[in-house]
Amino acid sequence: xxxxxxxxxxxxxxxxALHPGLKGKPVCVMSSNDGIIVALTSEAKAxxxxxxxxxxxxxxxxxxxxxxxxSGNLMLYAAxxxxxxxxxxxxxxxxxxxxxxxxxxxxxxxxxHYDLVELMRGMIRQIALWTDIPVSxxxxxxKTLAKVASKFAKNYKGYKGVCMIDTDAKRRKALSLFELxxxxxxxxxxxxxxxxxxxxxxxxxxxxxxxxxxxHFHKPIYQTWMELNGHPCIDTSELIARQTITTSRxxxxxxxxxxxxxxxxxxxxxxxxxxxRGQDSAAGRISVFACSNRFREDLSxxxxxxxxxxxxxxxxxxxxxxxxxxxxxxxYRPGIQFKKSxxxxxxxxxxxxxxxxxxxxxxxxxRVELSRTIDRMNHKYGLRTVGLAVAAGRNEQWKxxxxxxxxxxxxxxxxxxxxxx
DNA sequence: TCTGGGGTCCTAGGACCC
DNA sequence: TCTGGGGTCCTAGGACCC
Numbered sequence: 108x109x110x111x112x113x114x115x116x117x118x119x120x121x122x123x124a125l126h127p128g129l130k131g132k133p134v135c136v137m138s139s140n141d142g143i144i145v146a147l148t149s150e151a152k153a154x155x156x157x158x159x160x161x162x163x164x165x166x167x168x169x170x171x172x173x174x175x176x177x178s179g180n181l182m183l184y185a186a187x188x189x190x191x192x193x194x195x196x197x198x199x200x201x202x203x204x205x206x207x208x209x210x211x212x213x214x215x216x217x218x219x220h221y222d223l224v225e226l227m228r229g230m231i232r233q234i235a236l237w238t239d240i241p242v243s244x245x246x247x248x249x250k251t252l253a254k255v256a257s258k259f260a261k262n263y264k265g266y267k268g269v270c271m272i273d274t275d276a277k278r279r280k281a282l283s284l285f286e287l288x289x290x291x292x293x294x295x296x297x298x299x300x301x302x303x304x305x306x307x308x309x310x311x312x313x314x315x316x317x318x319x320x321x322x323h324f325h326k327p328i329y330q331t332w333m334e335l336n337g338h339p340c341i342d343t344s345e346l347i348a349r350q351t352i353t354t355s356r357x358x359x360x361x362x363x364x365x366x367x368x369x370x371x372x373x374x375x376x377x378x379x380x381x382x383x384r385g386q387d388s389a390a391g392r393i394s395v396f397a398c399s400n401r402f403r404e405d406l407s408x409x410x411x412x413x414x415x416x417x418x419x420x421x422x423x424x425x426x427x428x429x430x431x432x433x434x435x436x437x438x439y440r441p442g443i444q445f446k447k448s449x450x451x452x453x454x455x456x457x458x459x460x461x462x463x464x465x466x467x468x469x470x471x472x473x474r475v476e477l478s479r480t481i482d483r484m485n486h487k488y489g490l491r492t493v494g495l496a497v498a499a500g501r502n503e504q505w506k507x508x509x510x511x512x513x514x515x516x517x518x519x520x521x522x523x524x525x526x527x528x
Numbered sequence: 529t530c531t532g533g534g535g536t537c538c539t540a541g542g543a544c545c546c
Numbered sequence: 547t548c549t550g551g552g553g554t555c556c557t558a559g560g561a562c563c564c
Contacts, residue, residue: 138532145532163530179532206535206564294562326538327562353534402531449533508530536563545554 108246110212110227111253112195115241115261117208118146121187122177124239125516133174137162139507140357141178178509186517190238198230205343211250227269246271250341251334254291255281282310292331309335348386354378355449358505361400365439368397368448369432371505373498375450376431380424381482383452389420391454393427395434400446411438419466420456423474428495
């Protein structure tokens with residue numbers, strides 16, 4: 108059996124754990140620039156708020172109901188995620204991190220010595236005690252079914268946090284009651300097609316013949332069909348290293364000068380490079396994109412992307428930033444109000460330093476060591492302690508707005524919480 | 529005035545090879 | 547009227563996920 112452990116409204120729960128006065132109150136976490144709502148507690152949902160709502164459109168609801176709003180702080184949430192994961196690993200040996208708030212737990216063998224439901228309830232209590240993060244667990248024979256079970260566990264108090272689908276009767280009942288749109292792997296496109304073919308519940312899909320599924324759909328939906336019938340076939344085993352690394356942001360204010368566009372791109376390139384070195388990899392290809400504000404119909408619209416292959420896979424901030432700036436120059440257009448830019452590193456290979464005949468960069472290993480030294484200084488003394496001047500720019504119109512940021516209580520000794528007794 | 533960010537996998541189609 | 551067969555590699559774009 109496989110369990111999926113899912114943190115309930117994770118980002119909002121982290122904020123609530125660190126602001127204990129908010130227990131039982133509506134809480135929302137916003138995206139960068141405080142632009143949209145990305146996580147919200149059930150109390151906030153009850154007010155009619157939804158994930159994805161632009162904050163400026165719901166300002167009234169937020170204000171009138173005293174909703175606590177926070178600017179998203181991913182560093183903080185990642186640190187809390189690590190704590191929750193470590194408690195899960197104390198309970199189950201073989202686990203697999205699927206996302207910042209979800210973990211698969213492999214329970215094979217545990218049924219001999221434990222009641223699986225009670226084992227998971229014990230783990231949930233431990234997590235609540237040590238972190239204050241509420242967790243729901245679904246148990247079933249496949250990951251897709253475990254996800255279904257975890258939603259039942261989340262939505263019905265009677266399960267006390269854990270729902271197990273361990274018989275065919277339970278599987279059929281669950282699938283007959285579950286929303287087709289909520290099945291893992293079924294997005295808006297497949298949903299519309301399924302409905303047009305007369306399939307409206309997960310059970311109806313599961314009961315179709317395999318040939319029928321393959322006739323109308325491709326491999327991904329076929330795999331979902333297999334899993335709904337209890338045959339495991341989705342492999343999410345962790346990729347050791349990421350295959351692409353992206354840093355992109357919408358700007359706090361629109362910008363129109365090439366210098367500012369380049370400053371943003373240089374800053375994002377640096378950020379990509381330190382992530383790249385963090386996983387001991389090098390990138391063979393770099394892309395830079397920029398676009399105008401698609402919501403401003405009164406302004407001229409423009410978007411473009413340019414890519415370049417690096418002569419040798421590289422993790423050197425200086426080399427990659429130089430390439431990024433050339434690409435930024437290519438796509439820059441005077442007279443456009445830019446709203447967003449980004450840098451994408453791809454063709455990622457393991458290893459930081461590749462010795463190659465006719466390498467245009469001399470002393471590549473020393474250059475990588477320089478970048479690593481900068482990483483260590485920034486880690487020790489705070490982000491952006493040392494960086495490239497070109498990334499600083501002269502004014503910082505493009506920088507994010509974050510007006511409700513929780514301090515990095517869990518990762519920065521200078522921001523640690525003060526307790527007054 | 530104000531509308532997020534970062535991933536994966538799959539497929540079709542073009543370019544190129546013999 | 548007739549116009550090979552069989553590959554590989556690369557890229558763009560769609561669909562989906564959190």
